[in-house]
Structure formats: C-alpha cells, structure tokens
Amino acid sequence: xxxxxxxxxxxxxxxxxxxxxxxxxxxxxxxxxxxxxxxxxxxxxxxxxxxxxxxxxxxxxxxxxxxxxxxxxxxxxxxxxxxxxxxxxxxxxxxxxxxxxxxxxxxxxxxxxxxxxxxxxxxxxxxxxxxxxxxxxxxxxxxxxxxxxxxxxxxxxxxxxxxxxxxxxxxxxxxxxxxxxxxxxxxxxxxxxxxxxxxxxxxxxxxxx
Numbered sequence: 279x280x281x282x283x284x285x286x287x288x289x290x291x292x293x294x295x296x297x298x299x300x301x302x303x304x305x306x307x308x309x310x311x312x313x314x315x316x317x318x319x320x321x322x323x324x325x326x327x328x329x330x331x332x333x334x335x336x337x338x339x340x341x342x343x344x345x346x347x348x349x350x351x352x353x354x355x356x357x358x359x360x361x362x363x364x365x366x367x368x369x370x371x372x373x374x375x376x377x378x379x380x381x382x383x384x385x386x387x388x389x390x391x392x393x394x395x396x397x398x399x400x401x402x403x404x405x406x407x408x409x410x411x412x413x414x415x416x417x418x419x420x421x422x423x424x425x426x427x428x429x430x431x432x433x434x435x436x437x438x439x440x441x442x443x444x445x446x447x448x449x450x451x452x453x454x455x456x457x458x459x460x461x462x463x464x465x466x467x468x469x470x471x472x473x474x475x476x477x478x479x480x481x482x483x484x485x486x487x
Contacts, residue, residue, distance in 0.1 A: 296334050299324045303345040304353070308391035312342050312399060343405055349392050350413045354382060358421040368428045373477050375422065376446065380469035380476075383450040390450050419443070429485040438484065445476050 302323040306315045317338050321331040335341035357378035363371050383390050400407040419439055426435040433441070449472055456462050465471065 292334075295324075295326065295330070299326065299331065299334060299341070300345055300348040301353075303341055304349050304392055305388050307342060307345055307395065308388040311395050312338070317341075339405075343409060346392070346396050346406060346409050347413060349389055350410075351417075353389070354386070356418060357382060358418050361421055361425045368425075369481065372425070372429075372480070373473060375425075376442065376476050377469055377473040379443070379446045380450075380472045383446060384467070384469045384472070393447070394451060426485075431485040433484060441484070442476070442480070445479070446472065 299320070303315075303320055306320060306323060315338070317331060318328055320338075320341065321328045324331065331341075335344060355378075357375050360374040360378045361371055363374065366374070383393075396406055396410060400410050422442065423435045423439040426438050431438055449467075453467065457464075466475075
C-alpha cells in the first residue's frame with residue numbers, strides 16, 4: 279500500500295484549512311461587506327486561531343481579495359464551461375449556459391450577495407476592480423461574447439452578452455424586494471423557469487440560430 283508522504287499530507291491539510299477559511303469568508307463578507315467583518319470574527323467562524331488565520335492571510339484586505347477570486351473562479355464550476363459542448367447545437371449550448379448561470383445565482387445566496395458587494399466595492403477599490411476585470415470579464419464575459427458570434431443578431435455580441443448577464447443577475451438581485459409583492463410567484467423564480475423565459479426572449483426577439 280502506498281503511503282502519502284508527510285509533506286504532501288501537510289500541504290493537503292493546509293489547502294483544506296485555507297479553503298475552509300475562504301468558505302466562511304464568502305458567507306461573512308456576503309452578509310456584512312468588507313467593513314462589517316473583523317479578522318477575529320472570521321477566525322471564529324472558520325474554527326481557527328487568529329494566529330492561524332494571519333498565517334494564511336496577513337490582513338483582512340488580502341483575505342477579502344482572495345475571497346473574491348475564490349468565489350468567482352474556484353468555488354463552483356463556472357458557467358462558461360457549458361459553452362464547450364461540441365455535440366450540442368449552439369442554441370442548446372447557450373441554454374445550458376443560461377441555466378448554469380441561473381443556478382449559480384439562484385441556489386447560492388452567499389455568492390449572489392457577495393457579487394453585489396464587490397460590484398459596489400469595485401467603484402472605489404482598484405484591486406477589486408482589477409480582480410473582476412481579470413476573473414469575470416477576461417474569462418466569463420469574453421467567452422460568452424465570443425460564443426455569441428455564432429448567432430445572427432441585430433445586437434453586437436458585446437451588447438448581447440451584457441443583456442444576458444443582466445437579465446439573470448438583476449432577476450436574482452431583486453428577489454428580496456420583489457418577494458413581498460402580490461404579483462410575486464415563487465414557482466416562477468426557479469433556475470429552470472428563469473432560463474425558459476430568458477431563452478424565449480432571446481430566440482423570439484433577439485437572436486436567430
């Protein structure tokens with residue numbers, strides 16, 4: 279039986295601890311924003327000592343930046359991976375992308391709130407702004423924009439990409455303020471239903487395969 283070297287075990291434990299800290303940081307930063315969370319609160323939530331927390335992240339700003347990178351890029355399978363399905367028709371691939379995007383925002387309220395915070399932070403924090411540019415625009419946004427060139431549309435791919443992200447994100451960003459209204463229908467807010475409505479709008483009014 280092969281025995282894993284102690285050095286690799288140590289590295290694995292460190293990676294698991296770091297991931298745990300980032301997971302707890304996603305939740306806390308999503309609930310209170312950067313200014314509302316202390317390092318002591320973060321260490322308590324992660325179940326590590328303050329000294330251990332500072333070992334992995336020397337200050338709160340570094341941890342916050344790492345949390346944004348982790349939430350956008352490493353925490354879940356990115357929706358853009360759905361754009362790489364060679365056996366499907368382009369319109370089916372687009373539908374899979376929209377559904378995955380809806381799942382991400384619909385099923386992960388921590389991620390949804392963190393995105394809202396970071397979009398606000400990006401207006402005054404150059405580092406956060408650059409992270410969003412690199413992690414979101416240089417990967418997710420550009421991948422969808424390139425894919426949309428396959429379709430015949432009256433809109434340029436750049437604008438159409440904004441429309442698609444906007445339709446999905448704004449729907450979920452407004453859930454809390456729409457839910458008390460009489461015209462709010464919870465069954466219509468599922469990722470499946472939102473995808474259906476977005477694709478109906480896209481295929482009937484905006485793009486042609």
